[in-house]
Amino acid sequence: MRWALDEVRREGATVGLVPTMGYLHEGHLSLMAAARADTDFVMATIFVNPLQFAPGEDLASYPRDPDGDRAKAEAADVDLLFSPEHDEMYSDQVLTTVSVGGISQSMEGATRPTHFAGVATVVAKLFAIAGPCRAYFGEKDFQQLAVIRKMVADLSFPVEVIGCPIVREPDGLALSSRNAYLTPDQREAAPVLERALKAGAASVRAGERDPSAVCTLIGEIIAAEPEAELDYVALVDPATLEPPAGILEPGTYRLLTAARFGIPRLLDNIALEVPG
Amino acid sequence: MRWALDEVRREGATVGLVPTMGYLHEGHLSLMAAARADTDFVMATIFVNPLQFAPGEDLASYPRDPDGDRAKAEAADVDLLFSPEHDEMYSDQVLTTVSVGGISQSMEGATRPTHFAGVATVVAKLFAIAGPCRAYFGEKDFQQLAVIRKMVADLSFPVEVIGCPIVREPDGLALSSRNAYLTPDQREAAPVLERALKAGAASVRAGERDPSAVCTLIGEIIAAEPEAELDYVALVDPATLEPPAGILEPGTYRLLTAARFGIPRLLDNIALEVPG
Numbered sequence: 001m002r003w004a005l006d007e008v009r010r011e012g013a014t015v016g017l018v019p020t021m022g023y024l025h026e027g028h029l030s031l032m033a034a035a036r037a038d039t040d041f042v043m044a045t046i047f048v049n050p051l052q053f054a055p056g057e058d059l060a061s062y063p064r065d066p067d068g069d070r071a072k073a074e075a076a077d078v079d080l081l082f083s084p085e086h087d088e089m090y091s092d093q094v095l096t097t098v099s100v101g102g103i104s105q106s107m108e109g110a111t112r113p114t115h116f117a118g119v120a121t122v123v124a125k126l127f128a129i130a131g132p133c134r135a136y137f138g139e140k141d142f143q144q145l146a147v148i149r150k151m152v153a154d155l156s157f158p159v160e161v162i163g164c165p166i167v168r169e170p171d172g173l174a175l176s177s178r179n180a181y182l183t184p185d186q187r188e189a190a191p192v193l194e195r196a197l198k199a200g201a202a203s204v205r206a207g208e209r210d211p212s213a214v215c216t217l218i219g220e221i222i223a224a225e226p227e228a229e230l231d232y233v234a235l236v237d238p239a240t241l242e243p244p245a246g247i248l249e250p251g252t253y254r255l256l257t258a259a260r261f262g263i264p265r266l267l268d269n270i271a272l273e274v275p276g
Numbered sequence: 277m278r279w280a281l282d283e284v285r286r287e288g289a290t291v292g293l294v295p296t297m298g299y300l301h302e303g304h305l306s307l308m309a310a311a312r313a314d315t316d317f318v319m320a321t322i323f324v325n326p327l328q329f330a331p332g333e334d335l336a337s338y339p340r341d342p343d344g345d346r347a348k349a350e351a352a353d354v355d356l357l358f359s360p361e362h363d364e365m366y367s368d369q370v371l372t373t374v375s376v377g378g379i380s381q382s383m384e385g386a387t388r389p390t391h392f393a394g395v396a397t398v399v400a401k402l403f404a405i406a407g408p409c410r411a412y413f414g415e416k417d418f419q420q421l422a423v424i425r426k427m428v429a430d431l432s433f434p435v436e437v438i439g440c441p442i443v444r445e446p447d448g449l450a451l452s453s454r455n456a457y458l459t460p461d462q463r464e465a466a467p468v469l470e471r472a473l474k475a476g477a478a479s480v481r482a483g484e485r486d487p488s489a490v491c492t493l494i495g496e497i498i499a500a501e502p503e504a505e506l507d508y509v510a511l512v513d514p515a516t517l518e519p520p521a522g523i524l525e526p527g528t529y530r531l532l533t534a535a536r537f538g539i540p541r542l543l544d545n546i547a548l549e550v551p552g
Contacts, residue, residue: 002434006408010286090430092429092430094430095376095377095378095379095426095430096374096375096376096377096396096426096427096430096431097374097375097376097377098372098373098374098400098431099372099373099375100371100372100373101371101372101373102371103371120372121430121431124374124400124431125430125431125432127404128403128404128431128432128433128434129432129434131407131408131434132282132407150371150372151372153368154366154368154370154371154372154401155372155374155397155400155401155404156401156404156405157404158278158404158405158407
């Protein structure tokens, strides 16, 4: 893989990298399409990274479809698909951990304390293998995107990180490989996440400036859905993921939420513009 | 720096990297000479990395000589000297840490628990900046070398790590920038480290096969020196840094020690061959 990309760059071409855990859906394909549009040579990776799953999480049952993934990557005009076996990535015991403090600790990090170190470690390794490139990640995992951006800045990886918009089902549910776990009732209930976030944003457009009132409104809408078990609602700075100190000043924020629907925890987030 | 090295590699030349904290001595210069002999383009870096100093350690007083260093690097035929200011390396608050478990925790890691994470973090950053290269480190910091090798393997950096032999004063003292702190009496006493390690190796040649007896002998020789305050003696596998489980089997091991002489802690180590 490294050899192929070095060869591509030697000829003056640019590389687009799309790291995934497979079970590809339209969200992943939108990342490949963005890479295809921006760069000369598109490499996608499929690796269900054990480092980012804690004991008891769904590593073993994480949905997989290697043949379908290969066909979809080909149809998306990906030039190179890297789908290593576990032992190709980690032939020896892994002792090295890349962790990003602060930004990793709230929200997903509060529920999954070792998750982002596992993500940062495997992404650092993929970046070290890939070399200079543009790397595409979905905004669905918004905190992950912020963690990766910070890691790239701190460690000076020669990588430009590109965040791509969430792709949604017609009823608003953000695409996720874990949607495959949903029962029909849960599936029907799951769009409440986006609906609640939009209601929060609408309250701000209507004049609300208290962040906790916005979060409470969103949480109440989700909690009213019997299939949903709310985990968190947050209103944060989109780069630092810090909540605002007081009332909302004009600017751009992010509204994020996570809730469990039976087995899967689903995430969603939207931009929040506070007008001047 | 990245641009210069990419240009060099585009022309088919190989890059040698010599990361240092400056105050260059013959040990550093031997690394530059090895890089010069092996590779087409030699880059040395000088950066006193704050991440690897704990509060209360000698970051502020660490010896510095930028003009002398520049002259020595030029005389060593280094092609590019990268000596960034603090804010060029860390313009923003650093939240990312690269840590290497297990191998970092004994010996130096026991005395300086955050030290190797600071080393691994800055070296990962230098490797991410430098790109594909051979990187030269002295065996004087033997545990550091093992930590960096493991980090490179775990994160798949496109870097070949080369360990170079310790350079010693005529009386056997291993060269170190921190030797500058020694008073004349301490300086005279400091060669006890190598002398003790050699006595340990000689005892093995004479038939000793009990690792703890070898370490005890070395420790007693060092403890008999009034200027020395022994920190540790270890006999370990040179790759894993694990001590042998029982008596010494034929093979190659490493003997390591550290002791304080007034202000500075000095390190030394030698190879130990156990004949079949």
